[in-house]
Amino acid sequence: MYSFMIAIGNNNEMGLNNGLPWRLPKEVRYFRSVTEWHTIIMGRKTFESLPRVLPNRRHIVITRDKEYIFEDPNVIVVHSLEEVFEICDNREENFIIGGAEIFKIFMPYLERIYLTIVHGTFKADVYFFPLDMEEWQESKKWEATLDNINNIPHTYYVLDRKVQL
Numbered sequence: 268m269y270s271f272m273i274a275i276g277n278n279n280e281m282g283l284n285n286g287l288p289w290r291l292p293k294e295v296r297y298f299r300s301v302t303e304w305h306t307i308i309m310g311r312k313t314f315e316s317l318p319r320v321l322p323n324r325r326h327i328v329i330t331r332d333k334e335y336i337f338e339d340p341n342v343i344v345v346h347s348l349e350e351v352f353e354i355c356d357n358r359e360e361n362f363i364i365g366g367a368e369i370f371k372i373f374m375p376y377l378e379r380i381y382l383t384i385v386h387g388t389f390k391a392d393v394y395f396f397p398l399d400m401e402e403w404q405e406s407k408k409w410e411a412t413l414d415n416i417n418n419i420p421h422t423y424y425v426l427d428r429k430v431q432l
């Protein structure tokens with residue numbers, strides 16, 4: 268199965284200058300706890316926005332550039348959705364981690380969304396598209412606990428597709 272993992276602001280903001288519009292280390296730790304030991308699938312720009320190859324995860328990077336090479340045993344470079352489907356085991360949970368372009372092309376195959384809403388408006392240059400909430404049911408919801416560093420209120424949701432694919 269394929270799941271999205273995404274954090275957005277009040278206006279669907281999701282990226283700025285090839286990074287995130289906010290700093291929330293707790294949200295990053297949550298991302299790690301959910302995706303660790305799984306496959307993470309991402310666009311080339313999101314891959315290049317990561318600080319490093321993330322530990323304990325197989326990375327699939329999508330690019331149109333046939334010359335793009337990244338030498339690392341945990342990174343596979345592909346050029347189409349079909350290649351992703353060939354590589355991934357559909358019986359496992361595979362995580363699409365962005366960005367906006369990649370979310371768009373995977374939407375029809377998606378069964379679950381790990382959605383974090385960061386309660387604020389942010390300067391951004393990449394936006395998520397509005398979800399059709401008729402298609403999704405809320406399976407879990409909880410509020411983040413805040414501290415001096417993680418000081419922007421945010422809510423975690425797990426949404427499941429109402430009609431199974």
Ligand SMILES: NC(=O)c1ccc[n+]([C@@H]2O[C@H](COP(=O)([O-])OP(=O)(O)OC[C@H]3O[C@@H](n4cnc5c(N)ncnc54)[C@H](OP(=O)(O)O)[C@@H]3O)[C@@H](O)[C@H]2O)c1
Pocket residue numbers: 272273274275280281282283284285286287309310311312313314316329330331332335346347348364365366367368369370372393
């Ligand atoms: N808030 C969040 O949860 C979150 C999550 C992830 C990312 N982000 C942010 O989002 C931004 C990056 O997102 P983005 O939408 O600009 O870029 P992206 O989706 O990460 O990557 C776009 C690239 O993917 C490749 N691509 C896209 N469609 C393709 C297709 N059909 N076939 C083959 N390759 C394809 C192309 O690579 P080539 O140009 O190499 O051909 C394209 O330039 C950053 O700011 C990042 O920090 C935020």
